[in-house]
Amino acid sequence: MSVSYHDGAVHLIGDCLVEDAETLLALLQQHDAVLIDIGACTRLHLAVLQALLAAGGPIRGEPASAFIKKWLLPQLAGATA
Known part of the structure; x- marks a missing residue:
């Protein structure tokens, strides 16, 4: 699974595909103002990105993907301001 919750944060790991958007949304709804760690993320499907933008939670980590x-990342950082 590319999206998980542990240590008080939602972690996006590897390729986060469209199937992960529903899991991400459920975790974000269960945990208000949760920290989102994208440091291990290598790919974001648009649906996952939309969930992150809508959540507007604090983002940490620097993804390995140069594109992200x-x-x-600047868009996600702007969504939390």
């Missing part, structure tokens, strides 16, 4: 780091 350059183009998506």
Whole structure:
């Protein structure tokens, strides 16, 4: 599973595909203002990105993917402001 909750944070690991969006949304609804760790994320499906943007929670970690780091991380950081 690419999305999990432990240590007080939601962790996105590896390729987060469309199937992970529902799991992510459920975890975000269960845990208010939860920290979202994307440090181990290598790919984000648009549905997962939309859930993250809608959640607006604090983001930590620097993803290995240059695309996510350059183009998506600034958008996610802006959603938490």
